Amino acid sequence: MADRNISIPIRQLFIDGEWREPVKKNRLPIINPATEETIGDIPAATADDVDVAVEAARRALAGEWGSKTGAQRAKYLRAIASKVKERKLELGTLETFDSGKPWAEADADMDDVAAAFEYYADLAEALDSKQKTPIPLHLDQFKSYVLKEPLGVVGLITPWNYPLLMATWKVAPALAAGCAAILKPSELASITCLELGEICRDVGLPPGALNILTGLGPEAGAPLAYHPHVDKIAFTGSAATGSRVMTAAAQLVKPVSLELGGKSPIVIFEDVGDLDIAAEWTIFGCFFNGGQVCSATSRLILQESIAAEFLDTLLKWTKNIKISDPLEEGCRLGSLVSRGQYEKVLKFISTAKSEGATILYGGQRPEHLKKGYFIEPTIITDITTSMEVWKEEIFGPVICVKTFKTEEEAIELANDTQYGLGAAVLSKDSRRCERLTKAFQSGIVWVNCSQPTFCQPPWGGKKRSGFGRELGEWGLENYLNIKQVTQYDSNNPWGWYKSPTPSKM
Structure with missing residues (x-):
């Protein structure tokens, strides 16, 4: 059962594997919605902090994190899952303090968080064996295969209704794919997302692989969406905000995936x-x-x-x-x-x-x-x-x-x-x-049911509910670049143009 004596940790922004005070030193209050009391505060990031986090993510991709195989990334994901299980009581209680949801629901959410990290660890391992998958061609002189590579630096903007779980739906596949991620959770419920940073420190996740910026949408989320060195934005939230995220990404023809709610x-x-x-x-x-x-x-x-x-x-x-x-x-x-x-x-x-x-x-x-x-x-x-x-x-x-x-x-x-x-x-x-x-x-x-949710099937909608799919193998594909590699495999000239010199007899 929940422990009312658990205290709210005092955290900074999680950037490059370290806790860093926001450049402007601003903080936002944490309100327990069940009591209307202020129970702590979180750091408030701005565009300056986004710049620092993006630089850290790009260094991670060019360095230690970018050199990891899928199997190596899987070890970190499983270690994160293990830590979530170890801290389940604390995390569930913090989630309840922050969001007002029944503790039993928050406790179940932590089970789902651990399960998702374990699931994407399996997919990260499997990704190694899927590299250089040959593609049959109709011309024998050529060979072709596909590489599945991380998209790069990804911005992950998540909502308050399932704070750590919705973050995990994006963080786990992004890391499994080999991306470096910047997570921007909702300012209304960020406690457990910041604790994910502490878990990443505990398991030794390479610096910059995951960065966590709390703060207001206009001050932190918008600069992340507009940033020229962020390669993709994945967003879950309202249709109105999703439209603004899509507009920002369109300026740089940046891919987005959007889950924008419903009226089911x-x-x-x-x-x-x-x-x-x-x-x-x-x-x-x-x-x-x-x-x-x-x-x-x-x-x-x-x-x-x-x-x-x-x-x-x-x-x-x-x-x-x-x-x-x-x-x-x-x-x-x-x-x-x-x-x-x-x-x-x-x-x-x-x-x-x-x-x-x-x-x-x-x-x-x-x-x-x-x-x-x-x-x-x-x-x-x-x-x-x-x-x-x-x-x-x-x-x-x-x-x-x-x-x-x-x-x-x-x-x-x-x-x-x-x-x-x-x-x-x-x-x-x-x-x-x-x-x-x-x-x-x-x-x-x-x-003959409603709302059972698992991490293996795809999740997403159509019309104004957005596009793209999370969860399952589809969630991993959100963060992969599919690269075609085609090789000419013949000793004979291609022969499309007439040779400028006579061929030898």
């Missing part, structure tokens, strides 16, 4: 079977992590014939969710990450009421919690597709309900969004599930 549907048919099982997947799909999940299935699309009975079941499950101090045993809904997010979610709920929707349950601060950014799990009915809560990503524990009669209507409602990250279908009819899987305009589909 969960479609439940009358033949779903056990309503309790379906209700649990529904609340897990939207209320886990306080609904602060980019892929949250926050649009519940119910077949009309079971709507009343299912909503009764859903209410019983929702009312049973324990909302409490995130460090308390059994807590399943903690606080939102910040006052700004808290006020944003409440405004969405207020707007829904003013537009004519019904707040079936929740929609306000729990009566027993007087401090902290807590909002009850909220179910909203009487929705029209023109309403803001139906169209916009809320990023809070709010689910919107709409009913349908036919499968065709369900598909139309599911795809009625500018986003395309995830989608779920619950039905005992396997053919129907197959039809909806094909019909969903999304990058991820869950069948």
Whole structure:
């Protein structure tokens, strides 16, 4: 169980394998969102610090880190995973202090962090054997093969909802590929990302291979995206910020991968079977992590014939969710990450009421919690597709309900969004599930479940949910340059042009 006595480490920026004070010496407060108390501070990087970190990363690529084989890089990744396991209790508690999520969720996140580093260690090793893979050609005079090389220095900009885990989704494959990385986590939750720097020091990761810059987006993230010596940007966050990152990268024709959130549907048919099982997947799909999940299935699309009975079941499950101090045993809904997010979610709920929707349950601060950014799990009915809560990503524990009669209507409602990250279908009819899987305009589909996430399959979306894929082998490919090498393998002249001298007899 969490240890409330764990203290917040005082850290600087992590650059070139060392802790370095920001050039301008600025720091930002750390607010515990469950108590609204200031519990520490983090360094605030600016463009000057970005320059120093980029130089360190480029030296690492040209030096010790750039000379490592995949198998050698794998040893560091496994050592990092081992350290995460060793410090799991501490890291999980720090994550809860910083983000307000239930400790049980933060603890599970640390398991996923270690698993991802171990997974990409395996892929780093396998990369060695895939070098110089021959490519068959139709001309016998030539031989061709492919080299998979690191893209170079990569900027990794990550969000606050899963602070260390989302950072790991980028850091682990980037290091596995042999890139040198600069991580810029969200200023709202940076504690565990800075601790990753300490772990890298402990395992002896070559200086400059990973640099960690905390600070504000405009002051640290933007200079990283615009930097001429950063070869790629990988970003997870809002669509608005993603658009700015893409604009910055476009100035230098720099590759980007973007994961920009969603407004995912969960479609439940009358033949779903056990309503309790379906209700649990529904609340897990939207209320886990306080609904602060980019892929949250926050649009519940119910077949009309079971709507009343299912909503009764859903209410019983929702009312049973324990909302409490995130460090308390059994807590399943903690606080939102910040006052700004808290006020944003409440405004969405207020707007829904003013537009004519019904707040079936929740929609306000729990009566027993007087401090902290807590909002009850909220179910909203009487929705029209023109309403803001139906169209916009809320990023809070709010689910919107709409009913349908036919499968065709369900598909139309599911795809009625500018986003395309995830989608779920619950039905005992396997053919129907197959039809909806094909019909969903999304990058991820869950069948008879919602939100289970593993590091082996690809993760990403379409439409305004961004492009590119993280996780799995696809995540590694994000950080690789594919180089074609073709060799002329003949003693005879090529013969395209007439020889200027007579050939010898």
